[in-house]
Amino acid sequence: MTNDYWVYAQRKDGKYPEHTSRGGKWLIFVGGHNLSRIWRRIIIATEEGKLGGLAKASKHSSCAQSSNNGVICVYTYDWKDIQDVERIRVGLRKIGIIRKISYKTDEDTERGVYRANSSEKISKYYE
Numbered sequence: 132m133t134n135d136y137w138v139y140a141q142r143k144d145g146k147y148p149e150h151t152s153r154g155g156k157w158l159i160f161v162g163g164h165n166l167s168r169i170w171r172r173i174i175i176a177t178e179e180g181k182l183g184g185l186a187k188a189s190k191h192s193s194c195a196q197s198s199n200n201g202v203i204c205v206y207t208y209d210w211k212d213i214q215d216v217e218r219i220r221v222g223l224r225k226i227g228i229i230r231k232i233s234y235k236t237d238e239d240t241e242r243g244v245y246r247a248n249s250s251e252k253i254s255k256y257y258e
Contacts, residue, residue, distance in 0.1 A: 135190075136189060136190055137187040137188065137189060137190060138170070138187065138188050138190055139185065139186070139187045140173060140174040140177040140178060140185070140186045140187070141177065141178070141184065141185055142177055142178060142180050142182075142183070142184045142185070143178045143179070143180070144178065144179050144180035145180035147180070147183060147184040147208065148184075148208040148209070148215075149208065150184065150185075150206065150208050151208050151209045152237075152238070153208075153209045153210050153211055153236070153237075153238070154206060154207060154208055154209060154210070154236070154237045155206070155207055155209075155210040155216070155234055155235055155236040155237055155255065156204040156205055156206045156207065156234065156235060156237070157204070157205040157207075157219065157220060157223060157232055157233075157234050158202060158203075158204060158232060158233050158234070158235055159173075159202065159203040159204075159205070159223070159228055159232050160200050160201075160202050160232075161200060161201050161202070161203060162200060162201075163200065163201055166188065166189075166201040166203075169203065169227070169228070170188045170203060172226040172227060173186050173188070173203055173205060173223075173226065174186070175226075176222060176223075176225075176226050177205070181222045181225075181226075182205055182219050182222050182223070183205060183206045183207050183208065183215075183219050184206065184208065185206045186203065186204060186205045186206065187203070187204050187206075188201060188202070188203045188204075189201045189202045189203075205219060205223060207219055207234075210234065210236050210255050216234065216256065220232075220234075220256075220258060231257055231258055232257070232258070233254035233256070233257045234254055234255050234256035234257070235254060235255065236255055
């Protein structure tokens, strides 16, 4: 799936809980030269049911933290389900995302809270 700013991957194997109002995502900021390589790994892991139900990657640098980066979001259905959030983080490590990444709630995104425009800590998890 695609739209003007994002490309998407959806789970094909196994069941995953429906997204809730407490949903969130692991944010993976990637240099443009690595974006397609890492995105391919996340597509496969998402479709095979090794992550959550949905992931998306930016198609344009304007969606990313800086003009040289892209962002990949790997969604969880509920940030309070710590076991599931951690399971997905472990899955990301298994496909090579080993540096620390942050987890942000959808609520913060909907409120327009971003690291660049906030003095408050916005990550629920950082590992």
